[in-house]
Amino acid sequence: MHMEPIVHPRWLLARMYEPDLVIVDCRYDMSVPSAGRAAYDRDHIPGAVYADLERDLSGPLAAHGGRQPLPDPQTFADTISRLGIDHETRVVAYDDQGGALAARFWWLMRYHGHTQTYILDGGYSYWRSLGYPVSDAHPPVIVPKRFEVRIREEMLADRQEVYERLYASNTVLLDSREAKRFLGVEEPMDHTAGHIPGAVHAYWRESLDDAGLWKSPEEQRERFAAAGIDPDQEIIVYCGSGVTACANVLALERAGFRKVRLYAGSWSDWISYKDRPIAKGE
Structure with missing residues (x-):
């Protein structure tokens, strides 16, 4: 079934503990690279895992390719596998930067062949403003899965x-x-x-x-x-x-x-x- 790429917090609240769904926190501050992970450690949506723009969603800098080059496909697949995601997993990404970082994650997932990645409307601030649950718990125990690269050139x-x-x-x-x-x-x-x-x-x-x-x-x-x-x-x-x-x-x-x-x-x-x-x- 085709779904809109944007999901409302109510949709996620009703499904957040379902075993085939992974929530990914993509918060990142380009002026303070460590701030995103620090924000995640303070509090996040319960059960969420963290993906860092530079470490997980970008490749190493080179003479060409830009400031945030695309990651190597197999390296990206290994990262996604470690987050407990395969092609059968539903994924919801969020940030606190208007959705741009979550959109980067969404695009990368689609580019590598994943069809069930969504973005949380309003991001983390909106989620909190609705009074929905947050957690400061350590990252959950993740059972790795096998994410296969299916590049869409x-x-x-x-x-x-x-x-x-x-x-x-x-x-x-x-x-x-x-x-x-x-x-x-x-x-x-x-x-x-x-x-x-x-x-x-x-x-x-x-x-x-x-x-x-x-x-x-x-x-x-x-x-x-x-x-x-x-x-x-x-x-x-x-x-x-x-x-x-x-x-x-x-x-x-x-x-x-x-x-x-x-x-x-x-x-x-x-x-x-x-x-x-x-x-x-x-």
Whole structure:
């Protein structure tokens, strides 16, 4: 049975102790890398396991590939296996950063062939605001499972493919960063400001409403239409390092866009090449 990728806390509350469900805490602070694990140790949804952005959801840094390169597939599979997850396991991921880190986990799981990964609407803060249970217990005893790699290549675009599609009429590049970074006015994370030429802009946080909950598919379609995105085009989504772009990938797919790919290295990979063109302003 097909399910929406976003689940309400009530759905999780009713199922959180079912044996075929694993809850994954993805909280992470890029300015204080240890803060996510520390937050998990203070309190978390009962039974949740922890996945760290740098250690578990990214690969080692190299000359190219961006600030949070994709992990090696077998290394990722080993990590997921240790968390007690296989392809029959239902998984719910959450964070406290608007869903961007959970969306990274969701995208990685789908890219590696898992079809039953969901994101908790509103994240941990919303869960707590509803008065739902939290725990400071140590991580549960995990029985490892065998997670097999089933890569879906059609979900990914690399730098060369992006370069070859600049200004192509059948392809749109979607920049998911804040407007000031897209415009090249300010760049707090990377050594070069600007955007990929021809890209359109839709800040990933606009996927959420004022309460921090995911907008409906209809509302997502409206915001992407306002950005000039045609559902018939191929859409390649990027951000600074390939993390927050996953939130826009999820929003696009919920809105019914089917030709959506992630440029995983994103801007930080693009500017690592000397021959890359750069645009600023609108």
